[in-house]
Amino acid sequence: MTRFALTLEFDGGPFMGLQRQALDPSVQQSVEDAAFAVTGEKVTMHSAGRTDAGVHALAMSSHIDVEKQIEPFRLMGALNAKLRPKPIAVTDCRIAPDDWHARFSCIGRRYLYRIINRRAPLTVTRGRAWQIARTLDVEAMHRAAQALVGLHDFTTFRSAHCQAQSPVKSLDFLNVRRAENAIGAEEIVIETGARSFLHHQVRSMVGCLALVGMERWSEARITEALEARDRQTLGLNAPPEGLYFVQAFYPDT
Amino acid sequence: MTRFALTLEFDGGPFMGLQRQALDPSVQQSVEDAAFAVTGEKVTMHSAGRTDAGVHALAMSSHIDVEKQIEPFRLMGALNAKLRPKPIAVTDCRIAPDDWHARFSCIGRRYLYRIINRRAPLTVTRGRAWQIARTLDVEAMHRAAQALVGLHDFTTFRSAHCQAQSPVKSLDFLNVRRAENAIGAEEIVIETGARSFLHHQVRSMVGCLALVGMERWSEARITEALEARDRQTLGLNAPPEGLYFVQAFYPDT
Numbered sequence: 224m225t226r227f228a229l230t231l232e233f234d235g236g237p238f239m240g241l242q243r244q245a246l247d248p249s250v251q252q253s254v255e256d257a258a259f260a261v262t263g264e265k266v267t268m269h270s271a272g273r274t275d276a277g278v279h280a281l282a283m284s285s286h287i288d289v290e291k292q293i294e295p296f297r298l299m300g301a302l303n304a305k306l307r308p309k310p311i312a313v314t315d316c317r318i319a320p321d322d323w324h325a326r327f328s329c330i331g332r333r334y335l336y337r338i339i340n341r342r343a344p345l346t347v348t349r350g351r352a353w354q355i356a357r358t359l360d361v362e363a364m365h366r367a368a369q370a371l372v373g374l375h376d377f378t379t380f381r382s383a384h385c386q387a388q389s390p391v392k393s394l395d396f397l398n399v400r401r402a403e404n405a406i407g408a409e410e411i412v413i414e415t416g417a418r419s420f421l422h423h424q425v426r427s428m429v430g431c432l433a434l435v436g437m438e439r440w441s442e443a444r445i446t447e448a449l450e451a452r453d454r455q456t457l458g459l460n461a462p463p464e465g466l467y468f469v470q471a472f473y474p475d476t
Numbered sequence: 477m478t479r480f481a482l483t484l485e486f487d488g489g490p491f492m493g494l495q496r497q498a499l500d501p502s503v504q505q506s507v508e509d510a511a512f513a514v515t516g517e518k519v520t521m522h523s524a525g526r527t528d529a530g531v532h533a534l535a536m537s538s539h540i541d542v543e544k545q546i547e548p549f550r551l552m553g554a555l556n557a558k559l560r561p562k563p564i565a566v567t568d569c570r571i572a573p574d575d576w577h578a579r580f581s582c583i584g585r586r587y588l589y590r591i592i593n594r595r596a597p598l599t600v601t602r603g604r605a606w607q608i609a610r611t612l613d614v615e616a617m618h619r620a621a622q623a624l625v626g627l628h629d630f631t632t633f634r635s636a637h638c639q640a641q642s643p644v645k646s647l648d649f650l651n652v653r654r655a656e657n658a659i660g661a662e663e664i665v666i667e668t669g670a671r672s673f674l675h676h677q678v679r680s681m682v683g684c685l686a687l688v689g690m691e692r693w694s695e696a697r698i699t700e701a702l703e704a705r706d707r708q709t710l711g712l713n714a715p716p717e718g719l720y721f722v723q724a725f726y727p728d729t
Contacts, residue, residue, distance in 0.1 A: 234599045279600050303597055343565040344556055346487045347532050347720075362484035445502060467600075 224288050225297060226323060229254070230315035231270075231283040235463065236350050237310065241274040241283070250274075250311055254285070257305035261298065262291040271329040271471035273424075277463030279351070281335075282314065284455055284471035286325040323473070331395075331472030334425045336413040337402075337465045338433070352410070353429075353465035359436030361411055365399040367435045367442040368413075371428055371449060377421050378452040380431075385422035390452070392417055392424070399432060414469075426466060430459030477541050479576060480551060482507070483568035484523075484536040488716065489603050490563065494527040494536070496664045503527075503564055507538070510558035514551065515544040523581040524724035528676075532604070534588075535567065537724035539578040548724075548725030576726070584648075584725030589666040590655075590718045591686070605663070606718035607680075612689030614664055618652040620688045620695040621666075624681055624702060625650055631705040633684075635676035643705070645670055645677070652685060679719060683712030 231250065251268050258266045270285040271379070289298070299316035306312065309397035337352035339345055340359050345352065371380075372395055378390040395416040402410035413429055431448060434440035440458060448456040484503065492500035496508070500710035502519050511519045523538040542551070554571035559565065590605035591612070592598055596599035598607050624633075624647055631643040648669040666682055684701060693711060701709045 232596065232599045235601070281600070300595070302594075307597060310599040310602055314594065341567065342553070343485070343567040344560060346563040346565050347534070347604060348487045349487070349563055385631050438702075468550040 224290055224321070225292075226286055226288050226321055227295060227324065228315075228317050228319040228325065229268075229285045229287065229299075229302075229313050231280055231285055232312045232314050233272060233280050234310035234350075235278040235280070239276045240278070241270055241272065241280070243320075250280075253309050253311055254287070254302065254307060254313075257302045258287055258289070260305045261301040262289050262293070263289055269325045271325050272332055272420075272468045273422075274334045274466075274468050275426075275463050278466045278468065279464075280468040282470045283468050284325045284329065284473070286319060286323070314326055325471070328473050329419075329471045331403070331416060331418055332420060332472060333414070333416040333469040333472075334420070335467040335469045336415075336425060336429045336461065337467070338411040338413070338429075339409055340411055341409040346383060348410075350464050353462050355433060355437070357437045359411060359433065360438065361399055361401055361436065363438075364411075364413075364432045364436040366447045367440075368397040368399055368428070368432055370442075370446045375449055376452050377424055377449070379448045379454060379456050380422040380424045380427035381454065382423035383454065387419075387421050390421060390444065392419065392421060397428065415440075423460060426461040427457055428462065429461040429465070431457065434458045477543055478541055479541050479572045479573070479574050480548060481568075481570050481572040481578065482521075482538045482540065482552075482555075482566050483519065483578065484533055484538055484653060485565045485567050486533050486536070487603075488527060488529065488531045488533070492529045494525065494529070494533070503533075504560050504597035506559060506564055507540070507555065507566075510555045511540055511542070513558045515542050515546070517543055524577045524578050524719045525585055525673075526675075527721050528679075528716050529720075531719045531721065532717075533721040535723045536721050537578045537582065537726070539572060539576070565654040578724070581726050582672075582724045584669060585642065585673060586667070586669040586722040586725075587673070588720040588722045589668075589678060589714065590720070591664040591666070591680045592662055593664055593683075594662040601663075606686075606715050608626045608686060610690045612664060613676075613687065613691065614652055614654055614689065616691075616695055617664075617666075617685045617689040620693075620698045621650040621652055621685055622680070623695075628702055629705050630674050630677055632701045632707060632709050633677045633679075633680035634674040634699070634707065638675035640672075640674050643674060645674060650681065650687055656674070676713060679714040679716065680710055682714035682718070684710065686714060686723050687711045712718055
């Protein structure tokens, strides 16, 4: 048995999420089906994050265990060939130690959220960002975000379906800035990192920060919502299409 | 009659190009149809560039003449409402002088070309960039590109269907660099500007520079191809999905 660490990039649009569902298309099912086509083995894929329907990944870390003797480079090419035309790509594949686990060994996760702040509908970024017509105060959003950094009970920012044992998480950073890349002049980028996140935590934080940016919420209300530890005080859950799982971190990497 | 200057952003994927075709969907036809729905007038749209099928625009400059009394802000909103769900957006709309012409007044055009340089297939950037598996020598591409800057006869880099009177054009700049934005780590960006371009010129230049990057062409061969003034010496025409019309420039702007 060889454990292969896979790095996955995918467009979340056509999937009901990363995790396998009973009937709906998922990233996990797609990769497991591709692995079966390549190896004849029914593998189970484990991943660092469990992204929702519509959420994208730039470099999700996953692993599968395979009996068949195959070089990582060949496995990657074969999986990509079988995954076509689905918008899932294996961008890296390497042999991992048997005790390395994409989910349980992960010590850090980073997400990116893209907002296009303009009145006109999206075209080249459609399905890849959240369009907000009202002009956002990016500096106020960034200031307000700092109240969420550190060790907190994030019950307010947690989905009712969250399976985490504790709502207490330590947020390493949460930065809001205007993007400087050429594609999409009105783009705002929110970057965040933590050891782990609660279900819907990033989208819930982004939704409330957007309310601050629109001046519908005061900056102080972020702290009030956090301290309330009550999902009812949540203002808004940002839509999934703006969210990207960026990277997973492990010891020694 | 009021002349409205429109700024258009569009995903070129679903269209046979910017310019109206007899039967096929075009950006021009779509905007003219939207304008008819808003004003009841059969307008003709003129644009700074004539992008091909599949080529995108971030800020194409166009104009239409309208008899109906309407505020630019309202016209923009109404056109965007009628354009849905097509991936075309009017991102700016303002009143222009009657003698201002989106095509004939234009004194500068800029294009961007995106390459994703990796073996894995594209997912979130599919239809938005050219995927090249072989590792490209970006520095060699940039050096070779400098031979094309300045006043030259670009016959080699001109489509057989080009309607320009002369193949002599002055290229202001042609820069090849690695992109630094977060979306797409392996991204290479080619930026170019000129008063005007020949049909297929940008894609033809990019195609040959890619051959240099793959080391299938020497850097000197770019100069040889240019000096040959012969379309037969062209190495490769880059695919349309990586090309973006970025901006048009006018006197006093």
